[in-house]
Amino acid sequence: MVRASSCSCRICSFRSDNTSISDRLPAAGDFGVAFVFLPRGASQRLICHRTLEAVVAAEGQKLLGWRDVPVVSPAIGWLARSQEPVMEQLFIGRGEGTAAGDQIESLPLAVPGS
Numbered sequence: 001m002v003r004a005s006s007c008s009c010r011i012c013s014f015r016s017d018n019t020s021i022s023d024r025l026p027a028a029g030d031f032g033v034a035f036v037f038l039p040r041g042a043s044q045r046l047i048c049h050r051t052l053e054a055v056v057a058a059e060g061q062k063l064l065g066w067r068d069v070p071v072v073s074p075a076i077g078w079l080a081r082s083q084e085p086v087m088e089q090l091f092i093g094r095g096e097g098t099a100a101g102d103q104i105e106s107l108p109l110a111v112p113g114s
Contacts, residue, residue: 021065021091030094031064037085045086052090062093 025031036052038045049066056063069087076084094100 021067025064025091026093030100032092034090034092035069036088036090038088040084040086056090056092060095060097062095064091064093066090 034052036048038048053063067089069089071084071087073081073084
């Protein structure tokens with residue numbers, strides 16, 4: 001997708017740089033983004049992914065996809081880097097039962113065990 005030269009918002013910038021997710025993003029206001037800190041272990045991370053995906057479905061919303069957040073790990077100290085989580089974004093679309101006037105980013109999601 002080509003970004004309009006007159007628009008410099010983060011959504012348009014994201015859409016132009018990330019074609020795999022951007023093709024699935026609905027109009028602004030019809031989706032939300034969760035910034036998620038995940039464990040570094042692949043099996044633990046998979047459990048977290050599946051749990052969050054189940055919560056999104058249970059809340060009647062649509063899972064649009066995941067995106068790895070680019071990080072510059074060498075910019076932080078060795079101790080912080082040794083404990084650095086995996087950072088990802090979860091894109092959540094407006095579900096059928098969510099009125100168009102409701103702000104998707106303000107919908108509460110209850111994660112079990114939190």
